[in-house]
Amino acid sequence: MKVVSGQVMQLMDRRAIGEFGVPGLELMERAGRGCADVIEEAFGEGEARRAVIVAGKGNNGGDGFVIARLLAERGWETPVLLLAAPEVVTGDAADNLARVDSAMVKSVPGGILPEQDLLKSATVIVDALLGTGMNSEVAGAYGEAIDLINAAGVPVVAVDIPSGVDAATGKVLGRAVRADITVTFALAKLGNVLYPGAELCGRLVVADIGMPDAVVAEAEGAQYVDLACAAGLFRPRGTTAHKGSSGHCLVVAGSTGKTGAAAMAANSAQRAGAGLVTLAVPAALNPVLEQKTTEAMTIPVGPERSGYLRAGSFAEILAAAAVRDVVALGPGIGTNPSTIYLVHSLLAALDKPLVLDADGLNAVALKPELLLARQDRITVLTPHPGEMARLARCSVPEVEADRIGCARAFATNYRVYLILKGARSIIAGPDGSIAINGSGNPGMASGGMGDVLTGVVTAFLGQGYHPFAACQLGAFVHGHAADFLVEPLGTQGMSATDVQEMLPVALASLAASRTTATNHQQGE
Ligand SMILES: NC(=O)C1=CN([C@@H]2O[C@H](COP(=O)(O)OP(=O)(O)OC[C@H]3O[C@@H](n4cnc5c(N)ncnc54)[C@H](O)[C@@H]3O)[C@@H](O)[C@H]2O)[C@H](O)CC1
Numbered sequence: 126m127k128v129v130s131g132q133v134m135q136l137m138d139r140r141a142i143g144e145f146g147v148p149g150l151e152l153m154e155r156a157g158r159g160c161a162d163v164i165e166e167a168f169g170e171g172e173a174r175r176a177v178i179v180a181g182k183g184n185n186g187g188d189g190f191v192i193a194r195l196l197a198e199r200g201w202e203t204p205v206l207l208l209a210a211p212e213v214v215t216g217d218a219a220d221n222l223a224r225v226d227s228a229m230v231k232s233v234p235g236g237i238l239p240e241q242d243l244l245k246s247a248t249v250i251v252d253a254l255l256g257t258g259m260n261s262e263v264a265g266a267y268g269e270a271i272d273l274i275n276a277a278g279v280p281v282v283a284v285d286i287p288s289g290v291d292a293a294t295g296k297v298l299g300r301a302v303r304a305d306i307t308v309t310f311a312l313a314k315l316g317n318v319l320y321p322g323a324e325l326c327g328r329l330v331v332a333d334i335g336m337p338d339a340v341v342a343e344a345e346g347a348q349y350v351d352l353a354c355a356a357g358l359f360r361p362r363g364t365t366a367h368k369g370s371s372g373h374c375l376v377v378a379g380s381t382g383k384t385g386a387a388a389m390a391a392n393s394a395q396r397a398g399a400g401l402v403t404l405a406v407p408a409a410l411n412p413v414l415e416q417k418t419t420e421a422m423t424i425p426v427g428p429e430r431s432g433y434l435r436a437g438s439f440a441e442i443l444a445a446a447a448v449r450d451v452v453a454l455g456p457g458i459g460t461n462p463s464t465i466y467l468v469h470s471l472l473a474a475l476d477k478p479l480v481l482d483a484d485g486l487n488a489v490a491l492k493p494e495l496l497l498a499r500q501d502r503i504t505v506l507t508p509h510p511g512e513m514a515r516l517a518r519c520s521v522p523e524v525e526a527d528r529i530g531c532a533r534a535f536a537t538n539y540r541v542y543l544i545l546k547g548a549r550s551i552i553a554g555p556d557g558s559i560a561i562n563g564s565g566n567p568g569m570a571s572g573g574m575g576d577v578l579t580g581v582v583t584a585f586l587g588q589g590y591h592p593f594a595a596c597q598l599g600a601f602v603h604g605h606a607a608d609f610l611v612e613p614l615g616t617q618g619m620s621a622t623d624v625q626e627m628l629p630v631a632l633a634s635l636a637a638s639r640t641t642a643t644n645h646q647q648g649e
């Protein structure tokens with residue numbers, strides 16, 4: 126699904142109203158109705174139904190007034206706590222404030238502290254304080270209200286986005302509501318899917334408010350890669366598939382002490398559907414890798430006693446790449462100057478799609494201009510924030526402060542595809558396209574997970590997927606495999622090879638999801 130910033134959503138509002146003649150009041154009515162329906166479904170059982178609406182002075186509050194009116198029509202008690210003087214409420218919000226039973230509205234510009242017992246008595250608290258119009262850190266009465274909402278021990282439904290969460294980044298500005306459910310409108314916001322906002326949203330519901338299709342289609346946004354999206358990108362093998370038709374991957378990896386990285390990258394490529402995998406490793410390590418891999422073939426390169434890849438192996442590796450479909454370069458290769466020289470030489474000479482990871486990235490960070498020399502040859506980088514900082518010549522905090530901006534800038538400047546790993550991984554294309562991976566969990570915070578991802582992305586490239594699709598699928602399948610492991614293993618002690626071995630289950634899940642979607646379309 127597409128996700129947008131708050132600013133884009135406000136532009137969509139203006140287009141819907143100005144170009145398509147959809148009254149703003151109608152959008153607000155539908156937004157409020159979408160929320161009321163979710164509240165009724167989730168909390169409408171039982172006799173005593175009290176929804177306490179905590180409203181701000183903007184249109185987020187306006188949605189809250191609609192919710193109060195509609196739930197009251199359905200028999201709910203709907204006291205409204207307005208953190209403003211009524212006269213400062215304007216426009217559509219004011220119109221809807223006027224339609225709420227005034228006996229139910231309490232103006233509390235000084236804060237809701239005196240009303241905390243009312244909060245605690247609620248069936249559900251509706252957070253209609255701040256939405257996409259939040260433009261500064263929450264403090265004062267608003268901050269206190271957020272703390273009291275969180276402390277009430279009552280289920281919370283957030284309108285559009287939990288108050289205090291920045292709709293553009295998912296970051297918390299001061300403090301934020303922790304919601305059980307968030308009902309957002311037309312399209313999810315970046316702040317609904319990026320952490321910590323994604324976690325503060327609870328269950329996310331995207332309500333249709335009748336936004337014109339053209340406005341939705343033309344809105345500038347990012348692709349959020351959830352199961353449906355990944356299943357749509359995935360192409361299960363045809364019945365006549367054979368090992369030669371599913372891609373032959375060359376993995377150039379390994380150095381003394383880091384044979385596991387090479388093995389995991391190669392074995393993961395196979396587990397992610399590659400037809401054939403060949404692992405080129407320093408000759409001295411070949412006996413070890415022959416033990417660590419079975420399906421993957423190995424090519425020992427360089428002097429018999431060499432524990433790291435050397436510049437002298439350039440021609441041999443280039444020849445091996447010539448008869449493969451895709452190359453992965455970097456897992457566990459180390460930073461020996463001769464290895465770095467080899468990486469620079471291969472970068473310039475390799476024609477095949479190339480996945481660069483780990484110390485391969487650190488070698489490139491010394492001469493990023495080599496990426497430009499590749500021109501339109503496909504290059505995929507899979508940095509974690511530290512490697513991204515080295516590549517972009519900035520600090521890790523600067524990367525983390527604007528993950529999307531950093532990924533997009535590097536991908537467009539150097540004309541590469543890039544997966545900036547983390548929660549959530551950001552996928553960027555050379556044309557500025559952005560995708561946000563929706564799978565994964567904290568269990569992945571351990572060594573080797575990146576080597577597995579490299580293998581998965583390489584496998585998808587080798588099977589002929591467009592590189593942006595290969596990156597989206599690679600990131601999703603990688604996290605999806607790990608998600609299957611949370612129930613049996615929890616999120617501590619999960620290993621990269623556990624994830625590697627679950628990759629086929631993740632692929633099967635995509636295939637099953639495609640079948641379900643196809644049957645649904647065929648009306649089964
Ligand atoms: N298409 C849609 O998505 C629709 C969304 N709707 C709702 O409209 C809000 C956005 O409304 P807006 O008036 O622009 O902003 P807010 O209500 O979020 O509040 C802004 C309001 O609050 C003040 N403010 C900003 N930051 C702070 C702060 N830190 N502390 C205190 N006050 C703050 C600011 O000055 C403004 O006055 C959207 O989220 C949806 O809920 C429409 O109702 C329907 C269509």
Ligand SMILES: [K+]
Pocket residue numbers: 185252253254255256283284285286287288
């Ligand atoms: K809100």
